[in-house]
Amino acid sequence: MNDSDSTPRIGQIVLINKGRDAGQFAIIINAADEKFVLIADGDRRKFDRPKKKNIQHLTLYDYVSSEVRDSLTEAGRVTNGKLRWALTNFVEEILDVVEKGDGFDGERRCN
Template sequence: MNESDSTPRIGQIVLINKGRDAGQFAVIIQHIDERFVLIADGDKRKFDSPKKKNIQHLKCYNYVSTEVRDSIKEANRVTNGKLRWALGKFVEEVKDVLEKGDGFDGERGCN
């Protein structure tokens, strides 16, 4: 699968737009096909029971957690703690950028 700007990537942070978890952040942990991915947040959605989501129901951010990506590539899994840590780090970085008034330009569509 080619990693163009519109292709969701393993370790990428997403915002859920549709469904019960709308408004929450998660991390892409696996590609199923061109329409679906598996996401987890390490809290409500653990790595061992991820949520299958249509990429059209997600807002992808131009932010990939290298720690999560590398862990999945090396061990074929990631700890729930690392997922929570990656999401917390992302939220802190976005908050810092917004507080400085620079504007956050890391949003882009998944499709």
């Protein structure tokens, strides 16, 4: 991620590009500092044991799960089920766009 104008946001969907989980989607649940975020997917990476990830190793999508964001801001936590639900909805939305031929080619990504 080289764009200075695209900063990670709580509840934002990311694609992991480097490491053991490369190719999988996750959600940003906290910002550790300016270079690192904490991500979880509710399945392999639970909310209670998030992965600290360098933002340069992630593709940030221009999609924020309002349910996850609201839960984190109101209660300070989110259920693993809600994380899984938000990721499933995001993936289904992308697949629907691709199948309909609306031209989703990753241009909604921030970087």
